[in-house]
Amino acid sequence: MNQQYQARIYVTLRPSVLDPAGTAVQSGLKHLGYENVEQIRIGKYIELKLKAENELQAQEQLHKICDQLLANPVIENYRFDLQILEPNLVGLNP
Amino acid sequence: MNQQYQARIYVTLRPSVLDPAGTAVQSGLKHLGYENVEQIRIGKYIELKLKAENELQAQEQLHKICDQLLANPVIENYRFDLQILEPNLVGLNP
Secondary structure, eight states, X not given: OOEEEEEEEEXXXXXXXXXXXXXXXXXXXXXXXXXXXXXXXXXXXXXXXXEESSHHHHHHHHHHHIIIIIOOTTTEEEEEEEEEOOGGGTTOOO | OOEEXXXXXEEEEOTTSOOHHHHHHHHHHHHXXXXXXXXXXXXXXXXXXXXXXXXXXXXXXXXXXXXXXXXXXXXXXXXXXXXXXXXXXXXXXX
């Protein structure tokens, strides 16, 4: 039987890539009086559930999904963590 | 002396709010042949550094920053984690 996993994926701009949205937020924070905040970088956070035979297969599939659709490998990095879902929780909405 | 913290902030849509971007990604994955993926939700992931007297003060300030600028509390939830930066790493770019 397939096992269901909860995946949390973090997509971030590569350090060498400019982040205009982060700069805008930083400037907004300065306007609001927060002078002690710096190096803001804005990325994407993606949650999904996937079924796979085992954790290795789930990882392989997530790498493909990230490379093909979720991240642009030219300008973005990604990482993810996987959590096994207990069978009695599968199908329940969070 | 102020201590510098690395903050990682996760902004997610509330479960009751529709996520058209997540639905689009899910449909894209189905087109690519990934039938085993479901419940995709897309949020924001923000990294920043901030200086504060102590961790409690840093947490209070982050809550204000999230409520005022980074998250829309009507439709979004947020959570964050904080990591203290070693003094000899402060000022270094990652």
